[in-house]
Structures are given as structure tokens and as C-alpha cells.
Amino acid sequence: MSEITQLSLTRIWVTTKHINHKCTQMNTDILNNKESFQILEIKDLYVNYGGIEALQNINLYINNGEVVTLIGANGAGKTTTLRAISKIVNPRQGKIMYSGRNITRRQAHEVVQLGIAHCPEGRRVLARQTVLDNLLLGAYIRSNQTEVRNDIQQQFEMFPRLAQRRHQLAGTLSGGEQQMLAIARALMSKPKLLLLDEPSLGLAPTIVREIFSIIQNLRARGVTILLVEQNANLALQIADRGYVLEAGCITLSGAASELITDERVKKAYLG
Ligand SMILES: Nc1ncnc2c1ncn2[C@@H]1O[C@H](COP(=O)(O)OP(=O)(O)OP(=O)(O)O)[C@@H](O)[C@H]1O
Numbered sequence: 441m442s443e444i445t446q447l448s449l450t451r452i453w454v455t456t457k458h459i460n461h462k463c464t465q466m467n468t469d470i471l472n473n474k475e476s477f478q479i480l481e482i483k484d485l486y487v488n489y490g491g492i493e494a495l496q497n498i499n500l501y502i503n504n505g506e507v508v509t510l511i512g513a514n515g516a517g518k519t520t521t522l523r524a525i526s527k528i529v530n531p532r533q534g535k536i537m538y539s540g541r542n543i544t545r546r547q548a549h550e551v552v553q554l555g556i557a558h559c560p561e562g563r564r565v566l567a568r569q570t571v572l573d574n575l576l577l578g579a580y581i582r583s584n585q586t587e588v589r590n591d592i593q594q595q596f597e598m599f600p601r602l603a604q605r606r607h608q609l610a611g612t613l614s615g616g617e618q619q620m621l622a623i624a625r626a627l628m629s630k631p632k633l634l635l636l637d638e639p640s641l642g643l644a645p646t647i648v649r650e651i652f653s654i655i656q657n658l659r660a661r662g663v664t665i666l667l668v669e670q671n672a673n674l675a676l677q678i679a680d681r682g683y684v685l686e687a688g689c690i691t692l693s694g695a696a697s698e699l700i701t702d703e704r705v706k707k708a709y710l711g
């Protein structure tokens with residue numbers, strides 16, 4: 441099936457919306473039967489930090505080529521969801537399927553090799569390394585140095601500010617530039633699925649617009665994106681679908697175009 445047909449079918453199927461108040465989320469979407477389109481599927485996931493139950497009974501899926509957003513208040517479990525996918529934390533219970541493989545018990549580096557990149561909350565660039573070194577670090581799993589050099593060039597084309605600052609220490613970049621570097625570094629592993637945690641946090645509106653246009657650009661290039669954002673309005677404007685997390689549970693999910701007009705979402709997250 442052609443990519444265009446896949447995308448248009450996706451758009452028809454993603455309109456299902458369901459609400460769940462008791463954290464006993466039922467995976468009722470008809471897309472469940474269309475696994476060939478799913479790049480990621482999380483089933484009945486629980487994550488604990490010691491005695492704290494950070495995630496309970498999480499069920500979500502992402503189709504190839506989608507931008508899916510995860511919104512929720514502070515402490516809702518958004519970062520933990522991304523950490524569970526990139527294997528920074530191990531689930532207590534549940535299953536994570538990626539491209540038809542069970543990755544629930546894989547190690548973090550294996551998951552990167554399989555095509556998942558995590559751009560973390562707070563950017564976490566290596567402050568005392570140059571922009572170039574940070575990018576090379578993102579390519580640590582790759583052995584073809586010619587390809588790596590070409591991809592660095594590609595990042596510089598996408599992020600001209602980084603090109604001008606390639607020999608500058610990352611710690612001396614502005615917040616927006618550090619965010620761009622964090623995204624570019626994540627892209628250096630050539631991910632099929634990019635996990636983006638709060639890319640707009642603390643940035644001026646013009647830079648936020650720039651970052652969001654980069655996200656749209658990446659989607660146009662075929663990168664599937666799971667976007668965590670406190671700016672729910674912006675996130676829902678560019679996403680295909682969204683999930684609302686409350687105190688470790690998914691309470692609402694559906695097409696972004698429906699969530700953005702949902703009274704509960706408006707009241708709680710769109711101010
Ligand atoms: N390393 C940790 N040790 C113990 N508890 C943690 C740890 N990390 C997160 N938690 C707890 O897990 C819950 C979910 O945290 P998480 O960081 O996933 O939330 P979040 O939705 O990303 O919040 P924010 O919007 O503030 O980034 C919170 O109650 C938090 O206190």
C-alpha cells in the first residue's frame with residue numbers, strides 16, 4: 441500500500457475518542473486490528489519509582505508517520521511514559537511493542553539501535569562539549585563515518601544557527617539553540633520514532649514557533665513523533681492524535697482536532 445493511502449486511511453481511523461475515569465482504560469480503538477500501521481503500542485503499562493506508582497494501566501498506540509501528543513499537568517507521568525519507551529526506566533508490568541517487536545525488557549542502547557530516539561526534558565546537552573561533539577555523540581551507534589558526516593551536514597542545513605556555532609561549547613548556547621541541538625543530536629541516530637519531551641519549555645514565542653515548524657518539517661520527512669508538551673494548545677494544533685494523562689492514568693484520548701474543542705480539555709489545559 442502506498443504511503444499516501446496509508447496516511448489517508450490513518451486519518452479516517454483516528455477519529456475514535458474515548459474517555460476513562462477510573463484508570464481502567466479499555467483499548468477499544470478499531471486501529472488495534474491494524475497492527476501493520478502501528479510503530480508503537482503500549483499495553484497495560486505500570487511503572488513504579490519505589491513505592492510511587494507513576495503510571496497505571498497505560499494503553500496507547502502510534503501509527504507510522506503520526507505526530508501524537510501526550511498532555512497533562514506536572515507530575516502526571518508524561519516523562520515517565522517516554523522513559524519507559526526508551527528504556528531509561530523498566531516497567532513493573534505491561535508490554536511495549538515497537539515495529540512488531542516486544543521491547544519491554546530491552547536495554548536503552550538496543551532501543552536506539554532499533555530506531556527510537558529520546559530528546560529529553562531540559563535538553564541535557566553536554567555543556568562542556570562543542571556543538572559538533574554533541575552531534576557526534578548522537579551518532580554513537582553508527583559506524584559509517586561518511587554517512588555520519590553527511591547527516592551532520594543535514595542537521596546544519598535544518599538548523600543553520602548550529603552550523604554557525606559548530607565549534608562553540610554547547611553550554612554557551614541560548615536556550616532555543618540548546619533545544620535545537622538536543623533535537624539534532626537525537627536525529628543523529630536516524631530514528632524512525634522520535635520522543636520529544638517539552639521542547640518549548642522556557643523558550644520565547646518566536647523560538648517556540650521555530651521549534652514547532654521544525655517538528656512539522658520532521659514529520660514531513662517521515663519521522664513519527666511522540667510529543668510531550670505543556671503547551672497543549674500548540675501541541676494539539678500540530679498533532680494527529682492526543683492522550684491526556686492525569687495522575688498516571690490516561691483519562692482521555694482521540695483525534696487532536698476533537699480534543700482541542702473538548703470542554704474538559706479546554707478547561708483543564710487550554711486556559
Ligand atoms: N526518579 C524518580 N524517583 C521518584 N519519583 C519520581 C521520579 N521521577 C518521577 N517521579 C514521580 O513520578 C510521577 C510522574 O513524574 P513525571 O516526571 O513522569 O511527570 P511529568 O508529567 O513529566 O511532569 P512534568 O510536567 O513536571 O515534567 C511524579 O509523581 C514524580 O514525582
Ligand SMILES: [Mg+2]
Pocket residue numbers: 518519520561
Ligand atoms: Mg516531564
